[in-house]
Amino acid sequence: MPDAFGISRPGRVLRSLAEHYRIIQGNPLGRIGFWVVALFLVVAIFAPWLAPHDPWEMQYDSEGSFASLQPPSWQFPIGTTHLGYDLFSQLILATRTTMIIGAVSGFISIAIGANIGLVAGYYGGKVDEILMRLTDVLYGMPFLPFVIVLIALFGRKLEFVILAIVLIIWRTSARVIRAQTISIKQRQFITAARARGCSDLRIIYKHILPNVLPLLLLYAAFNIAWSIITEASASFLGFGDADTISWGGMLYELWLSGKTRVAWWWFAAPSLCIVILVTSLVFVSRAYEEIANPRLRKR
Amino acid sequence: MALLELKQVTRHFELRPALLDRLMRGRKTRVIKAVESMNLTLGNEEILGIAGESGCGKSTTCMMVAGLLAPSSGQLLYRDRDVNQLDSGELNEHRRRVQMIFQDPYESLNPRFRVSDIVAEGPRALRLWPEREISERAASMLDSVGLPYSKYWSRYPHELSGGERQRVGIASALVMEPELVVADEPLSMLDVSIRAGILDLLRNLARQRNFACIYVSHDLSILGNIADRLLVMYLGQAMEVGAVKDVIMQPRHPYTRALISAVPVPDPRAKRAAPQISGDISRPVDPPPGCRFAARCPYSDESCRETFMKLEGSSSTGHQAACHRLEAIPLEAS
Amino acid sequence: MTKEALLSVRGLNVEYSTTEGVVNAVSDVSFDVMKDEVFGLAGESGCGKSTLIRALLRLLSSNGRATAAAINYDGEDIGSMPEKAFRESVLWKRISLVPQSAMNSLNPVYRVGDQVIEAIRAHEAATRAEARERVAALFDVVGLQAELMNSYPHEFSGGMRQRAMIAMSLALDPGLIIMDEPTTGLDVLVQERILRRIREIRAELSSSIILITHDIAVIAEMSDRIAVMYGGRIMESANVLDLFESPYHPYTLGLKNAFPSIRAIDSQLISIPGTPPSLIGEVSGCLFEPRCPFRIAPCARDTPVTENVGEFHQVRCLRHADVETFREKSTRKSTWHS
Numbered sequence: 001m002p003d004a005f006g007i008s009r010p011g012r013v014l015r016s017l018a019e020h021y022r023i024i025q026g027n028p029l030g031r032i033g034f035w036v037v038a039l040f041l042v043v044a045i046f047a048p049w050l051a052p053h054d055p056w057e058m059q060y061d062s063e064g065s066f067a068s069l070q071p072p073s074w075q076f077p078i079g080t081t082h083l084g085y086d087l088f089s090q091l092i093l094a095t096r097t098t099m100i101i102g103a104v105s106g107f108i109s110i111a112i113g114a115n116i117g118l119v120a121g122y123y124g125g126k127v128d129e130i131l132m133r134l135t136d137v138l139y140g141m142p143f144l145p146f147v148i149v150l151i152a153l154f155g156r157k158l159e160f161v162i163l164a165i166v167l168i169i170w171r172t173s174a175r176v177i178r179a180q181t182i183s184i185k186q187r188q189f190i191t192a193a194r195a196r197g198c199s200d201l202r203i204i205y206k207h208i209l210p211n212v213l214p215l216l217l218l219y220a221a222f223n224i225a226w227s228i229i230t231e232a233s234a235s236f237l238g239f240g241d242a243d244t245i246s247w248g249g250m251l252y253e254l255w256l257s258g259k260t261r262v263a264w265w266w267f268a269a270p271s272l273c274i275v276i277l278v279t280s281l282v283f284v285s286r287a288y289e290e291i292a293n294p295r296l297r298k299r
Numbered sequence: 300m301a302l303l304e305l306k307q308v309t310r311h312f313e314l315r316p317a318l319l320d321r322l323m324r325g326r327k328t329r330v331i332k333a334v335e336s337m338n339l340t341l342g343n344e345e346i347l348g349i350a351g352e353s354g355c356g357k358s359t360t361c362m363m364v365a366g367l368l369a370p371s372s373g374q375l376l377y378r379d380r381d382v383n384q385l386d387s388g389e390l391n392e393h394r395r396r397v398q399m400i401f402q403d404p405y406e407s408l409n410p411r412f413r414v415s416d417i418v419a420e421g422p423r424a425l426r427l428w429p430e431r432e433i434s435e436r437a438a439s440m441l442d443s444v445g446l447p448y449s450k451y452w453s454r455y456p457h458e459l460s461g462g463e464r465q466r467v468g469i470a471s472a473l474v475m476e477p478e479l480v481v482a483d484e485p486l487s488m489l490d491v492s493i494r495a496g497i498l499d500l501l502r503n504l505a506r507q508r509n510f511a512c513i514y515v516s517h518d519l520s521i522l523g524n525i526a527d528r529l530l531v532m533y534l535g536q537a538m539e540v541g542a543v544k545d546v547i548m549q550p551r552h553p554y555t556r557a558l559i560s561a562v563p564v565p566d567p568r569a570k571r572a573a574p575q576i577s578g579d580i581s582r583p584v585d586p587p588p589g590c591r592f593a594a595r596c597p598y599s600d601e602s603c604r605e606t607f608m609k610l611e612g613s614s615s616t617g618h619q620a621a622c623h624r625l626e627a628i629p630l631e632a633s
Numbered sequence: 634m635t636k637e638a639l640l641s642v643r644g645l646n647v648e649y650s651t652t653e654g655v656v657n658a659v660s661d662v663s664f665d666v667m668k669d670e671v672f673g674l675a676g677e678s679g680c681g682k683s684t685l686i687r688a689l690l691r692l693l694s695s696n697g698r699a700t701a702a703a704i705n706y707d708g709e710d711i712g713s714m715p716e717k718a719f720r721e722s723v724l725w726k727r728i729s730l731v732p733q734s735a736m737n738s739l740n741p742v743y744r745v746g747d748q749v750i751e752a753i754r755a756h757e758a759a760t761r762a763e764a765r766e767r768v769a770a771l772f773d774v775v776g777l778q779a780e781l782m783n784s785y786p787h788e789f790s791g792g793m794r795q796r797a798m799i800a801m802s803l804a805l806d807p808g809l810i811i812m813d814e815p816t817t818g819l820d821v822l823v824q825e826r827i828l829r830r831i832r833e834i835r836a837e838l839s840s841s842i843i844l845i846t847h848d849i850a851v852i853a854e855m856s857d858r859i860a861v862m863y864g865g866r867i868m869e870s871a872n873v874l875d876l877f878e879s880p881y882h883p884y885t886l887g888l889k890n891a892f893p894s895i896r897a898i899d900s901q902l903i904s905i906p907g908t909p910p911s912l913i914g915e916v917s918g919c920l921f922e923p924r925c926p927f928r929i930a931p932c933a934r935d936t937p938v939t940e941n942v943g944e945f946h947q948v949r950c951l952r953h954a955d956v957e958t959f960r961e962k963s964t965r966k967s968t969w970h971s
Contacts, residue, residue, distance in 0.1 A: 352820035352821065352822065352823075353820055460908050462908070490677040490909070491847055491848075491849065491888065491892055492887060492888060492891045492904060492905040493891075493904050493905070493908075494891065494902075494904065495890070495891045495893075495904035496904030496906070497904075498902060499902070499904070517820065517821065518893075519821070519895050520850070520892075520893035520894055520895045520898075521893050523893065523895055524893045524898055524900075524902060543898065544898065547895060558821060558822065559895065561821045561822050561824070561825035562821055562850075562895045563824075563825075563848070563850035563851050563853070563854045564854070564894055564895060564896055565849045565850040565853045565877075565889075565892050565894050566877060566894065566896070567853045567854070567856075567873045567874050567877050568874070569853075569854075569896065571854075574822060574825060576822060579790060579792070579793075580790070580822070
């Protein structure tokens with residue numbers, strides 16, 4: 001079927017989105033992961049409307065007494081805290097925080113990592129040396145302590161949590177994308193692009209980037225997963241954002257209350273959410289891995 | 300005025316051992332002299348074939364002519380202007396005039412680009428025409444190489460055969476309307492039965508669109524078929540040049556003779572003389588001065604190893620060989 | 634003088650199961666290789682020649698399956714031999730292989746000589762010293778200096794590595810050596826030397842050789858008899874002189890036109906239009922039909938059978954009786970590209 005000349009921008013974007021959807025759906029694990037992540041996403045977007053109660057309001061049970069440390073019931077599906085707060089509402093709103101941090105940190109860090117990897121890999125020489133030494137320095141930094149120190153220095157605000165995570169996480173994707181850039185840049189179609197008169201920047205972003213994309217998306221999913229875990233860990237240790245609730249923060253509150261042994265529901269819900277979401281993201285990334293590494297494909 | 304002229308063009312690559320090797324084991328930097336003092340002229344609409352074995356420098360020469368590699372010394376003159384002295388604006392114009400066709404149809408097309416994007420990429424990168432016109436020219440170019448645009452416009456390279464991919468490569472070079480096309484072994488990765496078609500395509504397009512062509516190949520049979528003139532290289536040096544019939548049927552340089560007598564003939568009754576050559580080919584790393592073929596040549600003497608020979612010979616026919624022992628070599632019927 | 638058949642293959646089929654369906658890589662192939670001859674197997678990429686060989690030697694990948702009516706070596710049935718017996722008595726000992734891109738088949742971390750020694754000792758009870766002596770002699774046969782046994786593959790040039798692989802293939806004195814594209818990727822002068830050497834080796838050792846290549850010139854120079862493959866089938870087979878002077882099959886005619894010769898640089902080359910056939914699923918009729926300028930209606934339906942058209946000359950073509958007109962017409966470009 002003849003195609004129109006110069007397909008419009010929106011048309012191209014829609015077409016690639018459709019392709020990505022197909023890629024993910026093509027892999028059984030990817031499919032599961034996709035729908036789970038989608039579910040969490042929906043919850044995160046509609047959180048304020050989905051939460052049945054105010055998460056910071058003391059609740060009373062059907063008999064009118066103070067609902068402290070209630071196990072899961074119809075009224076409170078995930079039970080309550082020792083102060084009578086509804087854990088289900090907390091969980092829902094925490095989902096929003098977690099998703100925001102995960103998505104923002106993940107995408108910013110992959111953007112940084114990809115650009116550094118592409119530039120270092122393509123130009124080589126001094127540029128490569130400088131950028132890679134920088135990456136090495138960051139590799140030497142232990143992840144969590146760094147995040148904690150940064151937050152301790154600048155305060156428990158959402159922006160700093162994101163910043164701290166981003167500053168460290170970009171390092172792995174930078175290394176990996178640089179390696180792939182180096183191998184792609186030696187392929188004949190890049191020489192051909194130079195022969196046709198393409199500038200360096202054009203080659204990097206128009207010719208090399210699309211070929212690095214599968215790997216990039218793989219690491220994007222990883223980065224989001226790592227961000228979520230890091231945020232949960234930092235929050236659990238008391239270094240999360242003070243004003244919003246996150247899953248790690250919920251566990252922190254549990255720890256502070258001293259009721260860890262008693263309130264299993266308080267412990268189970270956020271932990272399960274973390275595990276399920278991260279695992280689903282990894283599943284989604286597996287779908288891209290098959291493309292990034294064709295040898296994994298079935299015959 | 301010649302379209303292209305190479306004057307004493309040389310290209311060296313340095314093999315620098317790692318820092319530690321240099322300090323601890325005294326390993327010196329070695330030099331690959333890929334191309335040595337090449338002299339070459341190319342007229343308008345001429346098809347010049349460059350023949351030689353691996354390591355002879357033909358690909359490096361290709362890259363220099365196409366402007367993808369700068370000579371280490373010497374002058375590369377395009378229409379009498381030194382390519383190295385061009386400023387960036389003129390360089391873009393030069394890029395448009397000199398284009399390249401690559402060897403591996405499975406590697407020379409960006410797997411993430413559609414055919415339409417591949418062909419249109421050059422004009423887009425250099426902003427030659429408005430977008431609408433670029434698309435039209437790309438479509439018409441695809442038709443000219445035998446790939447009707449309605450069928451091939453949105454395809455990806457992995458959906459195409461080797462021959463089709465190579466045609467896309469040719470289209471993407473010719474859409475720029477070049478004056479000189481450098482073809483680096485464009486047929487070697489294609490099936491035998493379709494090579495002739497691509498060769499014909501190139502020949503016809505060269506005539507219709509009036510461009511000159513430098514065709515590089517190790518396959519002398521193909522060069523005999525398509526080239527007007529033939530240049531033979533060995534380890535970075537030009538050994539012989541002349542009209543293709545002269546060089547193939549009456550080779551003068553000992554290397555050319557050995558090469559031609561080694562080419563198998565698709566005729567079971569044909570008899571071939573054994574090539575007069577000894578030893579194995581080496582790499583052009585730290586080569587001795589003088590003729591690089593001397594070590595394997597049955598006619599060489601001491602002076603061959605020391606003095607570098609330029610192409611010399613009859614300028615009326617243009618048949619020249621870089622050898623000062625020509626009188627000692629008996630003329631053989633080929 | 635009639636030669637006896639050293640290798641006799643009847644009705645060989647090879648299928649691959651892939652995600653896109655069953656690929657019939659080789660269909661109904663029958664041929665003989667005589668003693669003391671070079672049998673050339675010609676064809677382009679995808680025609681099944683390498684698959685055929687791998688099936689013979691039971692080296693197919695896991696999704697491949699081969700069936701044959703009969704495979705006999707020197708009168709003995711090797712087609713139905715159990716795996717272990719085949720690996721021990723046939724592979725390398727009676728039939729050896731110089732695989733495609735043999736240059737890359739050498740293990741880079743072992744010395745070349747050691748690799749050949751190991752190959753010998755894996756199949757025969759020989760001491761290291763005995764094996765070493767054999768390898769030195771083999772190196773001499775292929776034209777490599779004995780000292781090179783102690784070198785590593787990366788110190789060898791492409792041509793030298795190829796010779797090492799040929800030495801390995803000769804190690805156990807096989808009666809039949811299969812060489813799959815032995816000179817592809819090598820420079821012309823190196824190719825010439827190696828082909829010359831192969832001819833000399835054959836004269837000395839009187840083994841038979843199956844030479845697989847897409848290079849028509851090489852096959853013309855080296856072979857005694859030739860089979861031309863297309864789409865997994867043998868389209869024509871004959872003595873080399875008969876094949877070149879009186880070809881029957883349109884594909885053979887097309888190949889002759891398409892292949893340039895250094896002795897005829899003025900002649901016009903004519904390509905064969907179209908592309909190689911897809912071998913997926915059942916295919917009836919002649920596989921060359923879509924590209925054949927002499928096709929008639931039955932060609933698409935009826936699969937041609939192999940017919941004798943001369944001494945040792947066989948062809949698969951429904952219209953072989955009309956070959957005189959074909960030969961004349963095929964030299965004209967308009968016949969192929971109307």
